[in-house]
Amino acid sequence: MTFQISRRLMLTGAVGASLAGTAAKAAAPKAEEAAFPPEVLAHEHALLGPDDGVALLARNENPYGPSESALKMVDYAGKKGAYYPGQANVVLAEMIADRHGVDPKQIVITTGSGEALSAIAVLYGPKGPIVAPRLFWDTTALYATRLGMAEISRVPLKDDMSVDLEGIEAAVTEETGLVQLCNPNNPTGLVSDSKTFKTAVKNMAKKTTVLVDEAYMELADDPDGNTCMDLVKKGHDVIVSRTFSKIYGMAGLRVGYTISSEETAEKIRGAAMSWIAGTGLASAIGAYNDQKFLDFSKSKIVEARDMILTKTKELGMEALPSQTNFVYFKSGKPANELQQALAAKNVLIRGQYMDYSDWSRVSMGKLEDVERFCALLPEAASV
Ligand SMILES: Cc1ncc(COP(=O)(O)O)c(C=O)c1O
Structure with a gap:
């Protein structure tokens, strides 16, 4: 079943604000606010989850679930x-x-x-x-x-x-x-x-x-x-x-x-x-006790994380040694600009936190989406 929300409704903010949680409310961005500017939200029309063809790597979800x-x-x-x-x-x-x-x-x-x-x-x-x-x-x-x-x-x-x-x-x-x-x-x-x-x-x-x-x-x-x-x-x-x-x-x-x-x-x-x-x-x-699924999820997340850590290292970018399903890294390009360059290719990552303008956060997703991110990163990060 596919439900699509009209672009007009999205851009009025009626839906975008709720999808973004606390998106873009305050003038001074806090750690978790102002995460998704309208240009990025414009890539989201589906009632639930990402549109087809969009790699959603912005909210630390685990798309291998639910089990x-x-x-x-x-x-x-x-x-x-x-x-x-x-x-x-x-x-x-x-x-x-x-x-x-x-x-x-x-x-x-x-x-x-x-x-x-x-x-x-x-x-x-x-x-x-x-x-x-x-x-x-x-x-x-x-x-x-x-x-x-x-x-x-x-x-x-x-x-x-x-x-x-x-x-x-x-x-x-x-x-x-x-x-x-x-x-x-x-x-x-x-x-x-x-x-x-x-x-x-x-x-x-x-x-x-x-x-x-x-x-x-x-x-x-x-x-x-x-x-x-x-x-x-x-x-x-x-x-x-x-x-x-x-x-x-x-x-x-x-x-x-x-x-x-x-x-x-x-x-x-x-x-x-x-x-x-x-x-x-x-x-x-x-x-809760589905250990097989939990092991499977963790293995996919670790595989995606290793892929990103290898790619960022290869590109000479600093990346923190994450123990989660996201990686915080410095691409050499301001975080909001990198976010927009990737959004133009339907890959959504997080924008800037507070005044940490050099740091970007990418979440793990399906392995094929993380591969897409890795393939696009060199060009998207070029200044
Ligand atoms: C550190 C941390 N705690 C709590 C939450 C809230 O998650 P939820 O309300 O979905 O349990 C989040 C969401 O991203 C988070 O990153």
Whole structure:
């Protein structure tokens, strides 16, 4: 079934703004805003997903999903669509709790992890600044700032673009509302050294709540060694968030979750605003333990990433050693210009973040789309 949205409707912004999430609203671009200018959005007409012939490498999705195990459950949930979702939330929480060795009451399931992160930002923002690295996935913290409920205190990255944990620790006081870290970080794709990271998180959690956004953790080389789940289990004031949007390839099905203490979970649950669709819950249940699909997805992502890292190296471009499904690299051309040059060839990547004009971010997609990106890169990046 193909639905196309008219170019006119797209260019009026009626559809483009929602497709772009927080596209092009603020004058000064924040980390996650102003990502998709109208020239790039003009390449999107399909009701869901990219148009035929468009390589969408801009939003860190996994087009190898959803898995068959998820799709079967979408079908089942669609047929039960007349009814509110029943026990699905409880069953999914039990499955997640079981894997991580926590009580189901410690799990909050939301419409994408974005909803939980937004709820956390409005819960903790009024207490004091949200301390975070200068560059991180700031959409939900910005949501709270737009509501007048938070301020973000950004700590510069280190010269190698890694998160300055010492600097962040030094910025935390008893007045801090929340520390928000993203590990692996977006858009850099870097994972912090596990021991240093956990030590810093433990220290900061003595003074304030620490939120660790692990949206991409399953894609890291050593997820078990790097996750902060163990700190939650040991009773530190830490919240970990995860999502079905990345390795599970279910961004459009909108399911994510947090793991925290029961008390914190109760607060997050109280601030969440939506009721998750039955299709999302059912598909998450279907996919959660589908290890075969997860291994397959990770292998495709790693293959695509290696392809891009090899290409950028061959072209003499600096690229950060990503442990995610995106690569942050310097093409030698301003990021927005590279984005537009590639968009003209129907390959969509991210534009500039904040004032990091030299850095571009490309997401992994189907291998053939990543091959197209690699083939076009030398000419698109030429100045
Ligand atoms: C680091 C990070 N966290 C959270 C999200 C939110 O994802 P979702 O709401 O689809 O779970 C994203 C989306 O790209 C992200 O990059």
